[in-house]
Amino acid sequence: MTLLPEYPQARGCPFQPASGYADYEPVSKVRLYNGREVWAVTGHAEARQVLLDPGTYSSDRVHPHYPALAPRFESARKVRNFIGMDPPEHTVQRRMLLSSFTVKKTNALRPRIQTLVDGLIDEIEAKGPVADLVPDFALPVPSIVICELLGVPYADHAFFEHQSRRVVTGSTTLEESADAFAQLKAYLDDLIQRKQREPGDGLLDTLIAEQVGTGGLTRAELVDIALLLLVAGHETTASAIALGVVTLLEHPDQLAALRSDPRLLPTAVEELLRFMAIADGIARFATADADLAGHRVRAGDGVVVVIATANRDGEAFPSPAAFAVDRGARHHVSFGHGVHQCIGQNLARAEMEIALGTLFRRLPGLRLARDLADLPIKEAGGVQGVWELPVTW
């Protein structure tokens, strides 16, 4: 008997989908780490079909049918917030947060992000080459921004960055991720209790006043929401900034095009999002029998939407393997699609635009200080990117 292909698979190049995905059919069965067989959906139209239909394809992480793509997903069942809920429960929680993530609100943060980015580049220049852009640049930008937005003290960053990393890394064991989730929960519960006594002016303080104070949320529910916003708010964007630097440096013609016309920055960021697919895949499970591209999905079946391949679907993106900063296509599924599409996406765009635009402007001679092939790639089953990014200029 031939074994089914595995999902997820490790990338050989940090900005290219795992080569093994090329062997998948548009909709086909694959095998997860624990031996479970689930449907992998690799096409763009099929990905959208699944993500637009939460009534058929559930996000309920607590449910035993929800597939664990890596051991860390088993631990995540103990964290309950809107990313792992279906409507209408999901809708109620998400709407509590919307006013803080509008395009206007995130654009209002741009001057602050610019100051922050300039300060970090000042420090990098002062220290001189070689710099590791992961700890010196890519991580602190989103980490400081999400701290200020939520009202989490950045002084605690070493703690929550370490624990977040244990939560989002593909190779994290069940025990490690369970411990990391428990530590983050205890930290945030303590922080929220302190804020209840001494309110600040972050989003968590607003939610304490507007929701916990009025019975809209319990403190435990707010802890789980805070955990999602804090972890997702910095780990993914940090990966995207670092890998964005790598991707641009490895496509010198595209970097030159961007440099010659900085107005391309928003479309360049959009293309980076499509091309890199930092979140490799998204899990769902079917709550009813359904037809999917000629296949009969049964109630209870697990489904993984492979973002990395949906974004490279030639039906949706002409010359999909080409990285083109002027492509101007925003229908990639890097932020997901449907009701769960990333709530922080416009903050991520602002951070990427300012971080990448400023870095390449201020350090025109920027180049990798190590071969691309020798950069440590983040493991399959977690947020994708590079662990280290030594550069010189």
Add this chain to the structure above:
Amino acid sequence: MRISADQGRCLGAGQCVLSAPDRFDQSELGLVEVLDPEVPEGDEKRFRDILDLCPSQALSLEA
């Protein structure tokens, strides 16, 4: 054609505001507001593409 928005479906991704800030805004609650619903003749394709980006399918074109 006119753009119709369903605030009951909106989940505040902001794709419409990014695509056409002259046509869409977000309320204090973060929900879609149509600033100008009129779609000029010949512009239907552009607006269908914009509406198609909405992840919560809160926007439609009506005759």
